[in-house]
Amino acid sequence: MDNDFGKLLVRLARCIIAKRLGKDCSYPDITDFSEQLKKKQGVFVTLEKNGALRGCIGIPEPIMSISEALKEAAISAAFSDPRFMPLEAGELNDIDIEVTLLSKPKEIERPFKDKIKIGRDGIILRCGARSGLFLPQVPVEQGWDIDEYLNNICLKAGLSPGCIDDPDARLYTFYGTIYKESELRN
Numbered sequence: 001m002d003n004d005f006g007k008l009l010v011r012l013a014r015c016i017i018a019k020r021l022g023k024d025c026s027y028p029d030i031t032d033f034s035e036q037l038k039k040k041q042g043v044f045v046t047l048e049k050n051g052a053l054r055g056c057i058g059i060p061e062p063i064m065s066i067s068e069a070l071k072e073a074a075i076s077a078a079f080s081d082p083r084f085m086p087l088e089a090g091e092l093n094d095i096d097i098e099v100t101l102l103s104k105p106k107e108i109e110r111p112f113k114d115k116i117k118i119g120r121d122g123i124i125l126r127c128g129a130r131s132g133l134f135l136p137q138v139p140v141e142q143g144w145d146i147d148e149y150l151n152n153i154c155l156k157a158g159l160s161p162g163c164i165d166d167p168d169a170r171l172y173t174f175y176g177t178i179y180k181e182s183e184l185r186n
Contacts, residue, residue: 006179008033009099012067013045013074014181017097020075021089036066042102042174043069044135045077047087047095054095055081060124060133060174062104070099097181100135105172112164112171113146124172125153125164132157136176 008028015025030037043066044058055077059069074097078087087095105124108115116123122136132153139149151161163169 002177003179003184005033005036006099006177007184009066009070009101009179010097010181010184012070013097013099014092016071016074017078017087017095018092020079021087021092023089023092030067038065038067040064041066041069042104043073044100044102044176045070045073046098046100046135047077048098049091049094049096053083054091055084055087056135057081058100058102060102060105062102066101099179100137100176101179103175105174107170107172112150116146116149116171116173118144118146118149120175121173122176123149123153124174125157125159125169126172127157127159127163127166127169130157130159132159135178136174137178 008030011028015027018025040062042058042060042062044056046053047055057076057080058073064072080086102122119140120136122134124133125131134149134153134156142148144152150164154161154163157163164171
């Protein structure tokens with residue numbers, strides 16, 4: 001059922017993006033999953049084109065239903081990620097979609113390094129008005145060790161490496177259930 005739910009999520013994300021691009025797409029039947037889709041949970045949508053990142057945006061906190069968060073994240077990843085130009089219709093067939101459902105972030109105490117496991121924990125850094133987030137799969141994909149993971153979250157937040165030593169720095173961890181379109185195809 002988990003993979004069936006994952007297939008549904010990536011199909012929904014693909015249709016949401018396709019419809020925004022003016023393309024035809026038949027939404028899948030959500031009847032069997034309507035209760036799951038109502039659950040409030042953090043959701044990220046990641047787009048890759050030929051193995052390279054093409055967009056990644058999400059809602060980290062469980063503030064809206066999965067269906068609402070999925071729609072917002074899919075549209076934002078495709079059209080509003082400031083690192084990329086908006087997705088064009090001709091690119092859609094080259095895009096692989098990944099949906100990550102997040103557990104509720106929990107603040108961790110210092111020392112941070114001892115409480116983070118690469119590949120299991122996504123992290124959110126908050127320091128003053130700055131923040132950054134990495135999904136659990138990012139350090140694995142990048143080949144980072146724990147020091148590189150923590151230094152890169154500082155950079156992502158627009159701060160200097162080592163910023164986690166700032167007494168105002170707050171670090172949160174979360175788990176992610178990852179559904180990658182290319183791995184769910186029949």
